[in-house]
Amino acid sequence: MKNVLLDFEKTTHVFNTLLNSGLHLEKNLKKRKLTFKNSEEENVASLRLSLNIDLDENGQKLRELEFVNYVLILIRSGQASLGLFENGELSDHKVFRAYMVRKKQGKSQIKYLKTKGKSRAGSRVRLAETLEFFDEINLRLNKYFSEFRIDSIGLSCATTLIPYFYGGKEVTPFEKNDKRIFKIPMHTSTPTFEALLKIREFMSKTEFELISEEYVSSFKPLFTNDLNNFIEKEDEDW
The missing domain is CATH 3.30.420.60 (eRF1 domain 2)
Incomplete structure (x- = not known):
């Protein structure tokens, strides 16, 4: 599945859905990246947060920054x-x-x-x-x-x-x-x-990547209105 770019509202929806699916969260602040893993430590999905979004102090909720x-x-x-x-x-x-x-x-x-x-x-x-x-x-x-x-x-x-x-x-x-x-x-x-x-x-939107095929059916409906935001890019050796 291709990566997709999301606004704040849809990013929050995806984040909460993943967090409530029994997955645990791994943070990489240097890459502004959140990776969701299953109980077997396999990567399921990831969010690269836009520059106006951050995690709260407890790391369990997203917040939109007013001025960055x-x-x-x-x-x-x-x-x-x-x-x-x-x-x-x-x-x-x-x-x-x-x-x-x-x-x-x-x-x-x-x-x-x-x-x-x-x-x-x-x-x-x-x-x-x-x-x-x-x-x-x-x-x-x-x-x-x-x-x-x-x-x-x-x-x-x-x-x-x-x-x-x-x-x-x-x-x-x-x-x-x-x-x-x-x-x-x-x-x-x-x-x-x-x-x-x-x-x-590119950095003004959150990038969502669904890695596990097992979860495609669960998350595909989230992107029905975002077909124009599907992207292909060359990574900077991440």
């Missing part, structure tokens, strides 16, 4: 895109570019230095641009965090770039283990402004 500010951060070698969203609406954005890829090999400068262990003139230029690239990203983020209350931080960054993101001269305005960070659940090969808007639209 968040940033989306997309970083790949040579290009990045940042977006500041006030209550789900785009307030500011910026696309960054840098000369980080070696033309003939198509390999990022960071990977080249890691595999070759040395740097020539052209490589030094690319490395300098790489460091400046991350400083500019963090400068913009510091501006956002100093001017706004940020409730959630969506991050999609290649593993090899993480040390440079957090280790530049311009300090990142949050720690690696900040509880507000969640992993963006969509793969983005090129972090453009359009990609930013696509992710924002």
Whole structure:
């Protein structure tokens, strides 16, 4: 069965139905994901909560948040895109570019230095641009965090770039283990402004995945009015 996107009312309906079906709940806050398991610890269904929905203190009820500010951060070698969203609406954005890829090999400068262990003139230029690239990203983020209350931080960054993101001269305005960070659940090969808007639209709804065939008949009627919301997507290595 394909995944489906739900609004708050339908998300609450699905959540309560699953919770009252004798299933137990497993939470992954980093992914904003709730997984429902049966008595044999088999996954039955999952909900990836939208950015305006959260669990209450007891973890047994969903609540709709009145006002949420968040940033989306997309970083790949040579290009990045940042977006500041006030209550789900785009307030500011910026696309960054840098000369980080070696033309003939198509390999990022960071990977080249890691595999070759040395740097020539052209490589030094690319490395300098790489460091400046991350400083500019963090400068913009510091501006956002100093001017706004940020409730959630969506991050999609290649593993090899993480040390440079957090280790530049311009300090990142949050720690690696900040509880507000969640992993963006969509793969983005090129972090453009359009990609930013696509992710924002996707994250504005809850994603429901029915895993167990045994429960298809029970939940299929819930989606009769949501045929247009069935989705297929490429996951960000979840």
